[in-house]
Amino acid sequence: MPPSEGAGHDRKVTPRITGSSRARVHIDPAVCYIDVGSSHPGGAQAPKGGARRVGREFSSNRPPSPPIKGERELGLDTGQAGALLYSLIHTELVRAILNEVQEQVIMGCVLGDGRLDKPFHANSRLLVRHSIKQYMYLLHKHGVLAPYSLSIFVYDIIDKRSGRTYRAAGFNTIRSDYFTYLYRLFYPNDTKAVPHDLVEIANEIALAIFIGDDGTYDINSKTVKISVDVYSYESRIAIKRRLSERFGLEATIEKDRIYVMRRSMPRLADLVKDYLPPSMHYKLGIVLYTRIRIASFTST
Numbered sequence: 001m002p003p004s005e006g007a008g009h010d011r012k013v014t015p016r017i018t019g020s021s022r023a024r025v026h027i028d029p030a031v032c033y034i035d036v037g038s039s040h041p042g043g044a045q046a047p048k049g050g051a052r053r054v055g056r057e058f059s060s061n062r063p064p065s066p067p068i069k070g071e072r073e074l075g076l077d078t079g080q081a082g083a084l085l086y087s088l089i090h091t092e093l094v095r096a097i098l099n100e101v102q103e104q105v106i107m108g109c110v111l112g113d114g115r116l117d118k119p120f121h122a123n124s125r126l127l128v129r130h131s132i133k134q135y136m137y138l139l140h141k142h143g144v145l146a147p148y149s150l151s152i153f154v155y156d157i158i159d160k161r162s163g164r165t166y167r168a169a170g171f172n173t174i175r176s177d178y179f180t181y182l183y184r185l186f187y188p189n190d191t192k193a194v195p196h197d198l199v200e201i202a203n204e205i206a207l208a209i210f211i212g213d214d215g216t217y218d219i220n221s222k223t224v225k226i227s228v229d230v231y232s233y234e235s236r237i238a239i240k241r242r243l244s245e246r247f248g249l250e251a252t253i254e255k256d257r258i259y260v261m262r263r264s265m266p267r268l269a270d271l272v273k274d275y276l277p278p279s280m281h282y283k284l285g286i287v288l289y290t291r292i293r294i295a296s297f298t299s300t
Contacts, residue, residue, distance in 0.1 A: 098148075098178070105144045106182070107202050108209025111194070111239075116183040118190060124179035129170035136279040137212060138169050148173050194235040198242050207247065208272035217285040222262055224284065229256035247271060 098106075106126060110116060115127045126145075130138045132154065142149045150172050157166045173179065185195050195201065202210075214227040228236045236253050243249040243260070249268055250261040260268055269284045276283070 101205060102145055102148070104203055104205035105141060105209055108206035109141065109213065110182060110186050111202065111206065111210045112213025114213070116179055116187065118187070119180045119183060123175040123177050124183040125175045126173040126179055127170065128172070129168055132167040132169055134280075135169055136277055138171070140277045140280075141209075142171055145173060148176075150174065191232075192230055194231060194238040196238060198238055202242065202246075204247065204271045205275045207243075208275035211268075211272060211283055212276050212280045215283045217283055218259075219285075221259070222285065223265055224260045224268060226258045226260075227256065228258055 106114075108114075109126060109128060113129065115129075116124045117127060118124070128138065128141055128149075138152065142152055152169060152171045154167060154169045157168050158164070159166065186192060211224060211226065215224050216227070217223075218225050226239075228239060231239070236258060240251050240253055240258055243251045243258070247267070249264040249271075251264070252259050252261065265285070269286065273281060273284060273286065281287075
């Protein structure tokens with residue numbers, strides 16, 4: 001991408017964060033809690049009730065944190081503990097606390113369907129939305145990003161063309177200057193673009209989430225096509241180059257899709273399948289078996 005597309009692209013992101021970070025993670029069981037009694041602006045009211053066990057949590061090397069509820073300043077309005085946590089999560093310390101898996105999942109979300117809202121009078125946040133059919137995938141992301149992911153909410157979308165109503169679910173993260181930094185990196189001139197140093201930013205975890213968001217398995221060609229319609233041609237070239245240089249995947253650009261060549265499919269599946277929940281393996285053309293492990297990230 002030409003340098004003129006954003007000065008922010010001269011910066012490099014995502015240094016190794018903690019000594020406990022791991023170069024690779026795999027899927028194994030754990031526990032997840034979400035608040036199903038909270039509502040969200042613009043979203044439908046969730047079923048009433050307290051925090052409920054609904055699936056599995058993606059374990060980390062840190063002790064488990066209690067759920068964070070609410071959208072308005074995380075609901076921290078009293079007490080020194082609340083003030084301390086508020087000051088912590090709204091500084092650069094957030095970036096220092098994020099582990100490598102969380103950073104790469106965020107990177108994949110931003111490359112894919114995730115959106116960073118524009119910082120006006122506050123820092124940016126990550127907005128994650130999926131069809132209700134991909135609810136397990138949403139839980140997957142929500143668990144990985146805890147405790148920075150806020151409550152999950154469910155809402156309806158009306159298709160203006162057909163008049164049909166579709167159900168979707170989503171969550172937002174906390175606001176942080178880390179997300180503001182990513183906004184400036186990925187949205188030069190307020191237009192979504194791929195940083196020119198993507199090769200040094202995203203690894204196979206980010207690639208897995210990118211494919212989970214925007215990838216489709218083409219039954220006829222027996223390959224994966226990635227939707228890149230939101231990106232300029234220069235950004236599409238950058239993604240294709242990343243697939244080749246970092247992952248050794250052959251790909252071709254056809255209009256607003258990037259096709260991974262069939263001969264590269266075994267390598268692609270080997271690279272990313274361990275970082276996607278089994279419910280999303282269909283995106284790689286992998287048939288799901290009746291007995292499925294509930295997914296979570298754990299270090300190897």
